[in-house]
Amino acid sequence: MIKLISVDELRPGMFIHRLDVWWLKEKGASGQTLIGDLRQISRIQAQGIRHLWIDLDKTVPPPASLPPQRKSQPESPFISELSCARRILQEGKPKVRSMFNEARMGHRLNLSWALPLVDKIAGSVHRYPSALLSVARLKNHDDYIWLHSMAVCGLMISLAQQLKLDDEQVRRVGLGGLLHDVGKAAIPLDILNKPGKLSDKEFELMKEHPVTGAQMLLEAGAAEDLIDIALHHHEKIDGSGYPHGLKGGEITLYSRMAAVCDVYDAITSIRPYKEGWNPAEAMHRMANWHGHFDRAVFHAFVKQLGIYPVGSLVRLASGSVALVVQPGKASLLRPDVHVFWSLRAQREIKPERAVTATILLSARKRRACGDISILIRSGCWRARKLPAAEIYQDLNNFTELRL
Ligand SMILES: [Fe+2]
Numbered sequence: 001m002i003k004l005i006s007v008d009e010l011r012p013g014m015f016i017h018r019l020d021v022w023w024l025k026e027k028g029a030s031g032q033t034l035i036g037d038l039r040q041i042s043r044i045q046a047q048g049i050r051h052l053w054i055d056l057d058k059t060v061p062p063p064a065s066l067p068p069q070r071k072s073q074p075e076s077p078f079i080s081e082l083s084c085a086r087r088i089l090q091e092g093k094p095k096v097r098s099m100f101n102e103a104r105m106g107h108r109l110n111l112s113w114a115l116p117l118v119d120k121i122a123g124s125v126h127r128y129p130s131a132l133l134s135v136a137r138l139k140n141h142d143d144y145i146w147l148h149s150m151a152v153c154g155l156m157i158s159l160a161q162q163l164k165l166d167d168e169q170v171r172r173v174g175l176g177g178l179l180h181d182v183g184k185a186a187i188p189l190d191i192l193n194k195p196g197k198l199s200d201k202e203f204e205l206m207k208e209h210p211v212t213g214a215q216m217l218l219e220a221g222a223a224e225d226l227i228d229i230a231l232h233h234h235e236k237i238d239g240s241g242y243p244h245g246l247k248g249g250e251i252t253l254y255s256r257m258a259a260v261c262d263v264y265d266a267i268t269s270i271r272p273y274k275e276g277w278n279p280a281e282a283m284h285r286m287a288n289w290h291g292h293f294d295r296a297v298f299h300a301f302v303k304q305l306g307i308y309p310v311g312s313l314v315r316l317a318s319g320s321v322a323l324v325v326q327p328g329k330a331s332l333l334r335p336d337v338h339v340f341w342s343l344r345a346q347r348e349i350k351p352e353r354a355v356t357a358t359i360l361l362s363a364r365k366r367r368a369c370g371d372i373s374i375l376i377r378s379g380c381w382r383a384r385k386l387p388a389a390e391i392y393q394d395l396n397n398f399t400e401l402r403l
Pocket of ligand 1: 181262
């Protein structure tokens with residue numbers, strides 16, 4: 001008899017019939033297996049799997065010598081997915097970096113590593129969309145380009161799901177997001193990482209990266225849709241973009257999607273020459289850039305990420321400060337948040353499971369709670385007082401998010 005159980009119910013002696021996750025392809029975790037010990041269970045849990053099918057007829061009694069199971073504190077799905085997402089990005093970073101390095105040396109691109117990484121990112125986005133995007137948003141100068149590639153991949157997958165694209169299309173746009181900026185490998189590093197605004201001449205050079213990237217992908221035998229995304233992700237709907245000044249329907253859906261995801265990740269990340277914007281502020285500004293984005297695609301993007309995107313700091317009616325961890329399912333105005341600071345008591349509140357909250361203040365007025373800042377270091381939350389102007393900067397700067 002086949003039975004669906006939660007991963008928390010998994011015990012040694014149980015026979016796994018099937019893991020009900022399409023993204024998981026790791027050897028040894030996808031087939032039929034007898035669970036021999038607790039380490040096997042930990043490995044399955046670490047993959048972020050929530051449910052699995054077991055075969056009761058093939059299940060055997062557990063070994064008598066097993067230590068009793070300890071009851072552990074249940075972890076929220078968001079927190080549990082954060083560690084998965086962090087690991088996926090850590091493992092993906094050297095692969096993306098290596099592709100850029102090979103391209104910089106003029107070698108032909110080898111893309112065999114890319115689709116498995118897209119599948120892992122898709123798995124994380126599928127399990128808890130905001131976790132990977134939260135982690136990927138936190139970039140420093142050195143790893144900007146690799147994390148930007150993976151973040152755009154995640155955003156494209158997320159947007160594709162909102163646009164109801166089929167599974168194969170979701171993979172294609174994810175792959176397109178991962179490879180969209182590969183042409184930047186041909187830009188001199190001093191321009192790519194310049195700590196200041198580019199000169200006109202430097203910017204003209206930078207504008208060549210879509211054509212260069214498309215050429216690299218063409219030579220690598222990549223499919224047309226991937227070449228199109230690399231070539232046209234800087235086109236604008238009013239025809240003022242580059243390299244070809246395409247307008248409206250002349251730009252493919254995939255490239256219109258890439259334009260939104262690329263800009264959103266770029267402006268919410270820390271760049272060599274600019275601090276990132278708060279996600280809510282970024283969304284608000286992008287909405288006012290008339291002629292830049294396809295309106296329908298942008299609206300789908302807002303609907304997917306929320307008016308208060310993940311990472312926004314919000315003040316709640318209860319007098320607490322919280323971090324948005326998931327867009328609201330019923331309303332964009334009611335995201336899921338983690339409450340972590342009491343304004344009245346001026347002290348930390350023990351992190352809670354995500355709750356749905358009503359936002360009290362507008363984006364501008366949220367600065368009123370700007371005497372609070374969170375610094376997350378070494379696996380714990382700490383809070384300190386800071387001037388209002390620094391609050392967003394610090395939110396963008398944290399490198400760990402572990403409760
Ligand atoms: Fe680009």
